[in-house]
Amino acid sequence: MSGSRPGVEDFGARLSFDRGEPGRRAVDVPSWAGEETPLPDDRLLRDSVRLPELSQGGLVRYYTALSALNYGIDSGTYPLGSCTMKYNPKVNDTVASLPGFARAHPQASEEDVQGTLRIQLELGSGLGELTGLPHVSFAPAAGAHGELAGVLMVARALEDRGELETRRRILVPDSAHGTNPATAAMAGFKVTQIPTAADGSLDRATIERELDETVAAVMVTAPNTLGLWERGIEEVAGLIHEAGGYLYGDGANFNAIMGRVRFGDLGFDVVHLNLHKSFSTPHGGGGPGAGPVCCSEELAPYLPTPVVEEGDDGFVRLVAPERSIGRLQQFQGNAAVLVRAYAYMRALGLDGLRAASGQAVLNANYVRALLHGHYDLPYDRPVLHEVVFSGSRQRRELGVRTYDIAKRLIDHGFHPPTVYFPLIVEEALMIEPTESEPPEAIEALVDALIAVAEEAKSDPDTLRHAPWTAPIGRLDEATAARRPVLRWQEDS
């Protein structure tokens, strides 16, 4: 079937395994010239591995062609809500690849990695200042890993208080990222969902009703996934503490409040940050990230191992906290991501980070103002870093789904916003421009969204079959899940 349009190759049909020729190779491996040691018994060995055989240039062309099918933050505006797709400074990559950092072995003695450890010490102290929660561990590899650390810390603290058997519930708002309830369950807790009030904040009455001696913690994303500040969260923190529970902060949206308000001052006990969001490290199409946890004095003994500490002698050490929940990774976390995040912090300083949060919030409110009226806005109040519109009017009146709107936006040259999240907004379109988009880019994005809203009226079929200009059209996801093909096969 492929090839019926001239110049349109069915590129995806041919993997690297289907390219190349037997006997070609991309690199040379020298053979051993010294004395041969006999190989182990055959029953321990294999005959061969099936792998592609491409020349070096052939392999480079294949992966270059693949990269050209992708859209990155360097390609254009990427307003993916909740993901903080800001510009990734290139100097961060340059410094992370300095051989002194890059070649450091994870089992090296502390003497041999003082540079790496000092960076982690200073980054930790910066994050402690910015969050108001001065005790930090860099063990978690990503946000959800940081959540797991935080909830396990709460569990261990409750165990030491003799209350783990009775405090089995964690309260999670219905607007939370799915990782929050999934994490609570992984740590052995039951999840109670808290509804969102009409103004977009947590429903205070439900919280007050649910808070009792069975509650271990409340997990709150601040600002929340509607891009709204949790009004009165400092009072809720007081209520949680009176009831004997802990307040966990999901810092996924930290970009909105860097330098403006501190989790610790508000009464949060432990938070995780996503350095691949707020601190500009490249997301790599799904990682690597870094999800450090920052906590209060009370929870510090439970932090994951290791933490970095400076002695009176100026020597930086890796330490296992006294009542640590243990390790989360074999080694010390995603160190090269931390180097990038540190470089970002040092490039901006406090004024730069405040300018970033201020501009991120201004940009989101600019989107809100310009797009107002063209799409529904279920929670219509000033926002912080992102704004959640709804395509429910288009769905109801025109039979066009948010899904179609997102796909059509691709034809207008943009990566679509996050769609269908948070779950409490029907046909959600969650837009986070970040501070690194100039106003003209935001205006162009809004113009495109308005044009798509107009097209939804005049030519809905164009939306229903979009995108038209992407490297590939809509894919059959249902069949992909029903009859999974998950790897190359010789005859596929």
Add this chain to the structure above:
Amino acid sequence: MSSRSSGSPHPYIPATDVDRARMLERIGAPEVGALFADLPAAMRDPAIDLPPALPEADLIALMEEHAGANAAPTRPEFLGAGAYRRSIPAITGYLTGRSEFATSYTPYQPEISQGTLQAAFEYQSVVCELTGMDVSNAGLYDVASATAEACLLAARVTKRRAVALLEPIHPGTAEVVRTYARGAGLGVDTVVSPDAIREEHACLVAQQPDFLGTIVDLEPLAGAAHGVGALFVAVADPFALGLLRAPGDAGADIVTGEGRDLAGAPNYGGPSLGLFAARTKYLRQMPGRIVGRTRELADGNGGGEQRTGYVLTLQAREQFIRRERATSNVSTAQALIAVAFTITVQALGPSGMRGSAVLCYQRAHDAASRIAMLPGYEIPERGPWFQEFLVRGPIPAADLAAQLAARGIGAGLDVSARPEPEARDALLFAVTEATPDAHVDALIGALAEIGGAA
């Protein structure tokens, strides 16, 4: 800064004062600070102590200074114990450095993410080939967390409440399994023989090669696990699998592994990459992202060709849909590292994967036999081994390591506190295909000198 007072606040933040004034007017806000009115006034704009901003040249100079405080990157280094120096083709870093790969998010919009998705499918294919398994996910954080996830999977499918780890296993892996198991309420038993596995165990976990470098015959271990209705989880070094029997052929139900070494520099351990592959029957219990192959919809816009494409699939397992009933909380993992791993393995190809593994084996054995010939040194063997070996010298292990360090050589890991008799007074050295000859010569010279003085 005063000369730029009307300009943008930073090279990373483009809006100028003029832009801001125009935007604020459109919004109807007097100033940026007013947009934060919902935050509690008493807590707003707190005093925060951060070092001042640095221009790029100063930042680079500072970072060079920090990097210089680490051990010289050219120093002879014989640490292994979970991270091994590998020969990484130049094209790996070149290709993964392309910003279309590096600066994209998780591929939620497949039409403009085929690069990430098809590369992930390549990765899953490569992992299945190396491990001998049916299915692979798109990668987890690292080998230890992947192994912990394997234990949780085994507990879910067997409905058993304990797991067994066969020693010698990497202590970091064992510790991460304990961290996860404690949260899930599972017991963790370390065993020194597969005979110790019982019907209360959900799985037996064994490392290949084991923590002290020995090549393990996995088949009897799989047999022991299956004999009590438990799963067998192999924690395998994917580089060694260029030569060693695929764990799937030996009966493994799940294979985990560490992909960092084949992706690039050690980077003090991270970014890492957790391999996770399994039998098809456990597919819907697997953690993490999975990429599937499909076609364009027939009523789409592809001109009727229904070209081949790739999507995130089986998402009903995942946290963003299933929430507290998800198979794992994993979201962002190590996608770019998985692409790097794939490119290295494919650049090596079938002959290079085997050739490198054989070269590694030969070089390590040659170095070990040279050390064994030095007076006062012995290489305590526990069976056939791959790239790592124990060295017992004429002086206590810690002193030997210190003496080597004083000569500018990074010694192997001190394992003298371990319970295995062969590890008594021993350091664990790694020599690989990427260890320069001159480094091995320097090591032999230094050991001879230390031995002569002892």
